[in-house]
Amino acid sequence: GAVVSQHPSRVICKSGTSVKIECRSLDFQATTMFWYRQFPKQSLMLMATSNEGSKATYEQGVEKDKFLINHASLTLSTLTVTSAHPEDSSFYICSTPPRAGGASEQFFGPGTRLTVL
């Protein structure tokens, strides 16, 4: 299966600071990557889709100015949480899209746990 890495795995920051999370697809090139958020004891909720060469698409209710997404290359997508607040504390996970043909599984990164003090 695909290998997806995320960095950092854990970050603690003060309220008001910005945090950048990197997501790398290590063994195939992805024109899109998905970003999910998971609050404690809740399921994964799709936040946005990063698109190489174009703007990210955001799910309803997700602030695009707060969660900046950049698909820098075919193997790298970044999520920047700007002016983070305690309510942004969550587990952020990226995933690859289905491979060519659409009928295949998706693989997830190990996640980044963000704690905003």
Place this chain on the structure above:
Amino acid sequence: QKEVEQDPGPLSVPEGAIVSLNCTYSNSAFQYFMWYRQYSRKGPELLMYTYSSGNKEDGRFTAQVDKSSKYISLFIRDSQPSDSATYLCAMRDTGRRALTFGSGTRLQVQP
């Protein structure tokens, strides 16, 4: 109503038991069905992947999809303490590439 419903548990079983995990869904357009296992503070790990209705078996795991009832199941035979984790069902339709997840069922297998 959520698109995907899943009992959060926790479900506690003795080692060696057969475990049955289930999800129901409301969107009849869903065609691809997955089961992920997630250990605490880790990313989800794909266990089973099924397209449309039917059964799929892989070792101790069996996935079933009944599209007529909008119901999917994961069975774990001979459960082990190492199977203790949260199990997430996920699904999508052909037009949307991102997944819609259930809330996850926390499983505890007692040695």
